[in-house]
Amino acid sequence: MTDVEKWLNSLKDDDKSINTIVSYENDVIEFMDFTQKEVEDINKTDIDNYKNYIKDKELTIKTLNRKLSSINSFFRYLKDEEARNIDVVIKVEKTQKQNYLEHSLSKYDFQALVEAAESKNDLRAIAIFYTLYLTGMRVSEALSLKVSDVNKNNISIKGKGSKHREVFMPKRLRDILLNYLNVRINRDTPYLFTSKTGKTGNLSRKTVDTIIKKYANLAGIDKEKAHAHNFRHLYCMSLIEKGISIDTVADLAGHSDINTTRIYTRKTKEQLLDTINNL
Structure with a gap:
């Protein structure tokens, strides 16, 4: 079983929704394909390069931060549950809190x-x-x-x-x-x-x-x-x-x-x- 598969199983155990798990999986696969590195070899420069890469896609700040959060979740799992030597911390982009509801059902x-x-x-x-x-x-x-x-x-x-x-x-x-x-x-x-x-x-x-x-x-x-x-x-x-x-x-x-x-x-x-x- 791969690292990603083990991590996804842990998300299922945490009762994450199917849609969330699929999104997280796609985010991490995209990131790993971008870096072409083993997780222990990933550094701050790789993170910054990836941020610039996804910013160029003109994604919403919500989608961008979800991608970064997905990778963070994956790294935390490897570090805490698999005792892997990972020192990189990914910071999401700061946003001003919006005081309105989105995608509500009327x-x-x-x-x-x-x-x-x-x-x-x-x-x-x-x-x-x-x-x-x-x-x-x-x-x-x-x-x-x-x-x-x-x-x-x-x-x-x-x-x-x-x-x-x-x-x-x-x-x-x-x-x-x-x-x-x-x-x-x-x-x-x-x-x-x-x-x-x-x-x-x-x-x-x-x-x-x-x-x-x-x-x-x-x-x-x-x-x-x-x-x-x-x-x-x-x-x-x-x-x-x-x-x-x-x-x-x-x-x-x-x-x-x-x-x-x-x-x-x-x-x-x-x-x-x-x-x-x-x-």
Whole structure:
């Protein structure tokens, strides 16, 4: 097994998303191909040359820093886990903190996703979309739902950090889930969301990601928005728009740090641009 393969396996163990792992892998392979050196022989000059190389590509500062962070992660793994003699430290480019949201899913986008799923009569996809949006659950939390939870007004779930919290199940969602139960496959498992064929049992996070991207593509939604976590963002933003206090939203979303919730009080680029255009 190569150094890169071992490092990628460690990222999987840390529960990094498939998209993140693929991006990290491509970044490191590009860097190693550029230097044409063994990792122990890489020096500051190599790093500076690579920075200049990727800057010439006119990438966004976010993409540039992601590439540098990927290489840093790889180096840290080799140094800490493989006891390799690596002294190089890669500094990311400094940026001014931007006080707006990027690639957020709007209510219009959400409705377009639902309509795309309705055009295919995909009741499972519709149920997943509404569950993520109307409860603010993380994907792992939504996939832990059981059939017995459908008729409850609120349920207790185990979220991030093994912390338990109460989640409300609005009537609108319960009606949608009851409709999905009429076509649900694999009734031998207690879990609510199952694979379409029933052969592989419970639904996986990867499949949920595939479903979201499928209908985002059909609906013409920017692929940068097509992530499960954006439904959670929409949930929090919608609650704040309704006048719910930040501390209450933090409790409902299971945020341990209220500063995590504060981001949802910010405007998107589109909202800011619309305001500026109307000055």
